[in-house]
Amino acid sequence: MDTEILLEELLVLPTLEDQRSFLHAHRVDLDEAFATALKSQADHYLRTNIQQSFQTAELLLLVGEISENPLCRALGLLAEANAHTIGMGAHQPAIELHNEAADIYAAHDRPVQQATSQIGKLWALVSLGFYEEAIQTGRWGERILESEEEWFLLAKLTVNIGIIYGRNGDDRSALKQFDRAKELYLICEAEDEYIAGVEYDRAIVLRNLGQFEASIEASQTALRMLGCNRRSFQRCTLWNAQCLRCVHVHLQGSLPRLLSSSHDTKHSS
Secondary structure (H helix, E strand, O other): OOHHHHHHHHHOOOOHHHHHHHHHHOHHHOOHHHHHHHHHHHHHHHHOOHHHHHHHHHHHHHHHHHHOOHHHHHHHHHHHHHHHHHHHOOHHHHHHHHHHHHHHHHHOOOHHHHHHOOHHHHHHHHHOOOHHHHHHHHHHHHHHHHHOOOHHHHHHHHHHHHHHHHHOOOHHHHHHHHHHHHHHHHHOOOOHHHHHHHHHHHHHHHHHOOOHHHHHHHHHHHHHHOOOOHHHHHHHHHHHHHHHHHHHHHHHOOOOOOOOOOOOOOOOO
């Protein structure tokens, strides 16, 4: 059965028990493509219905069990980890789940998935105050993705590392990460929203570093690129106005340091 149709038929079933029975009845159709689609659905529920996200993660683990495919189980572990750390703020269980998923990918010679499985773990580590371990984990992932020439995924991870530096008060290192991420997005011809997001992040750390004119320039670049995205456009408009005010008042006293980010919704694996 087609993956999209299979997923639709699963999701319309009224109870979790019905969904379990459906999966058992369609065991021959349960493959990694279906598990990937179901994982995306679990992530979709993260901020709308956390209980549904946990239930979908449970179904993913069942898919791994029925299909006897550890790679499907890994996706279930990541879905559950995201629900713990993003939905519930339970970071230690999430770290353990991310590690188990990474071990599965390592055992099956999937270096790219092994590296990307650790993105969500970064936020769990940071939330527990383990900044150095988060940076080391991110750097390890960067080396793998660079060796595999996965430039888009490398850019996303580089942004995450930059945000970690920023949250830890190291704006200069954060700026280096964001500059590199921008270059990577341009190399792989990413959509404007990704480049605009990095420009917004650059505007924040440039402002924190007192480079107000450069901050305004980055913010205005983001504005131009996000013109069709109303919510992001409004946010960048407000940011641009704040940067303009900073140019006029920065000599009158110190300004509060900003830690927000266009990517401040914790990235999931």
